[in-house]
Amino acid sequence: MQANWVTLTVMLVYCLGMIGIGVYFSKRVTSSMEFFIANRSLGPWVIAFSYLATYYSTVMMIGSPGFVYLQGMGYGIWAMIGSGWLFALLPFFYMAVPVRKQAERLGAYTVPDWLGNRYGSDAVRGLTAILIAVLIIPLCASILKGTGSLMQVLAGISYGWGVVLSGVVVLIYLMLSGFYGVCWTDYVQAIIMTVGLLLVFPIALYEAGGVSAMVQRLKDADPALVGIPGKLPWGQFITLSLIWGFTVPGTPQLLTRFMALRKNSMMRTCMIASATFGTLMIFLSYSNGILARALYPTEFLKSPDLVVPTLVYRMLPLWIAAIFVSAALAAAMSSLDSVALVAASSLIRDLYERVILKDSGRTVTERQMVNWSRVISVIIVGISIAMALKPPAIIFLLSAFTAGTLAAALASPVLYAIYWKRGNWQGALAATIGGTTVTLIWYIFKIPGLHPYVPGVITSLVLMPVVSLMTPAPAKELIDLAFETSKPAPGGRTARATTT
Amino acid sequence: MDGPWGMPWGTFLSLVFLWMSPVVAIIVNQTRWWRELTKD
Numbered sequence: 001m002q003a004n005w006v007t008l009t010v011m012l013v014y015c016l017g018m019i020g021i022g023v024y025f026s027k028r029v030t031s032s033m034e035f036f037i038a039n040r041s042l043g044p045w046v047i048a049f050s051y052l053a054t055y056y057s058t059v060m061m062i063g064s065p066g067f068v069y070l071q072g073m074g075y076g077i078w079a080m081i082g083s084g085w086l087f088a089l090l091p092f093f094y095m096a097v098p099v100r101k102q103a104e105r106l107g108a109y110t111v112p113d114w115l116g117n118r119y120g121s122d123a124v125r126g127l128t129a130i131l132i133a134v135l136i137i138p139l140c141a142s143i144l145k146g147t148g149s150l151m152q153v154l155a156g157i158s159y160g161w162g163v164v165l166s167g168v169v170v171l172i173y174l175m176l177s178g179f180y181g182v183c184w185t186d187y188v189q190a191i192i193m194t195v196g197l198l199l200v201f202p203i204a205l206y207e208a209g210g211v212s213a214m215v216q217r218l219k220d221a222d223p224a225l226v227g228i229p230g231k232l233p234w235g236q237f238i239t240l241s242l243i244w245g246f247t248v249p250g251t252p253q254l255l256t257r258f259m260a261l262r263k264n265s266m267m268r269t270c271m272i273a274s275a276t277f278g279t280l281m282i283f284l285s286y287s288n289g290i291l292a293r294a295l296y297p298t299e300f301l302k303s304p305d306l307v308v309p310t311l312v313y314r315m316l317p318l319w320i321a322a323i324f325v326s327a328a329l330a331a332a333m334s335s336l337d338s339v340a341l342v343a344a345s346s347l348i349r350d351l352y353e354r355v356i357l358k359d360s361g362r363t364v365t366e367r368q369m370v371n372w373s374r375v376i377s378v379i380i381v382g383i384s385i386a387m388a389l390k391p392p393a394i395i396f397l398l399s400a401f402t403a404g405t406l407a408a409a410l411a412s413p414v415l416y417a418i419y420w421k422r423g424n425w426q427g428a429l430a431a432t433i434g435g436t437t438v439t440l441i442w443y444i445f446k447i448p449g450l451h452p453y454v455p456g457v458i459t460s461l462v463l464m465p466v467v468s469l470m471t472p473a474p475a476k477e478l479i480d481l482a483f484e485t486s487k488p489a490p491g492g493r494t495a496r497a498t499t500t
Numbered sequence: 501m502d503g504p505w506g507m508p509w510g511t512f513l514s515l516v517f518l519w520m521s522p523v524v525a526i527i528v529n530q531t532r533w534w535r536e537l538t539k540d
Binding site for chain 2: 073078085092215216219226227265267271272274276279
């Protein structure tokens with residue numbers, strides 16, 4: 001019981017801190033632009049850490065090290081490369097700056113808003129918004145389910161209370177302070193995650209007898225654990241270790257971070273911070289799986305998810321273990337708040353304000369928009385809590401493939417939006433529908449050989465140019481506006497050069 | 501033949517490659533291309 005009270009106390013202090021951040025930033029939110037993108041006012045460190053915390057969920061701290069425990073060191077290092085290079089570094093080169101510039105010029109502050117403006121189409125805007133809302137709510141429920149299980153195992157409280165506590169804390173700071181609260185809590189959460197991981201690694205390495213002794217122990221357990229591709233065939237090795245790094249262009253909660261940066265020049269610090277701390281965090285986290293295999297070669301082969309929590313509680317003083325548990329909770333909450341906000345923005349900004357209100361001819365004040373945004377955030381997190389408490393089977397069937405499907409649907413329209421002037425709304429619609437359909441078919445029929453994201457994104461990348469070239473080119477003024485050959489949209493708010 | 505710490509060379513070089521990510525970020529940050537791209 002002592003373990004539970006120490007862990008619970010540390011976790012409650014952490015939760016109160018997160019709510020405090022929400023209260024502090026609540027007065028800044030006076031418009032929907034502030035609620036959804038913090039008025040493009042955030043600095044490079046907050047954006048970099050928020051970007052990392054959003055992507056790194058509990059899976060990174062608990063689930064994936066468990067898989068590394070099974071597959072060994074070679075796989076672990078390549079999974080780190082997938083994250084350290086493909087997620088934390090390269091997107092800054094190939095997309096962060098153009099996405100930020102284009103979204104600002106088009107007056108967009110959500111991904112459907114940006115794509116709708118870039119392709120001059122409410123159909124693209126509406127379809128993207130609906131896809132995000134439909135696919136992300138099960139993802140929120142799935143994250144909360146993970147959090148409930150985590151708190152049940154590590155803090156000794158019931159699953160239901162774990163879900164409610166973490167969901168309500170996220171709900172409070174999200175509702176109060178929108179994107180400000182989400183990013184600043186992400187910033188603190190990323191620091192807590194790094195500290196938690198830094199506390200575990202040296203002690204576990206010491207227990208294993210250092211690097212050479214660890215490698216020798218792995219070889220003694222199974223020589224395949226230290227080599228490449230180790231225990232996996234090459235195809236699976238490459239796919240599993242690198243695949244998620246390629247999904248960044250189709251992940252709306254990450255793209256929004258690029259849009260919220262105050263100035264282009266801040267992307268320099270942002271990139272270095274992301275590459276450095278992203279690599280550090282993933283290295284420390286996955287190393288836990290490798291070290292655990294050296295320390296307990298056979299104990300967790302049937303329950304790899306338990307390996308990191310057990311490692312932490314066996315190795316560390318109680319209060320440090322409690323910080324690590326808070327770090328795992330932080331990893332879940334920092335992902336949940338971001339995806340919930342993306343879903344809320346899709347419904348409010350893109351469907352309600354830009355499609356439904358526009359068609360009805362009514363207008364609403366900014367204050368009303370903020371209030372509606374808060375109400376929708378409450379509803380989304382509330383539905384997610386309800387789903388996680390009594391999960392319908394379909395939800396977890398859906399949540400298993402939401403991230404891959406969304407990434408396959410959006411990656412192609414996003415990449416062509418910043419690189420190809422000839423891309424039009426017809427191509428974007430075909431790419432989104434085709435990518436989604438193929439990925440879903442691959443998931444549902446469990447077609448072996450490739451991760452479903454791969455055929456989905458290839459279909460989408462092919463459909464976009466084919467359909468675009470078969471249909472009329474986009475309006476010149478739209479392209480001039482998007483690609484910096486004319487003045488930006490007045491006030492940075494509206495950029496409707498042409499519509500379908 | 502094994503590399504440093506008894507690791508196979510492929511594994512060791514992969515580890516080195518992993519940590520090149522922040523190094524590459526710092527090097528690219530000095531290039532004219534990146535400075536031009538990120539100009540305000």
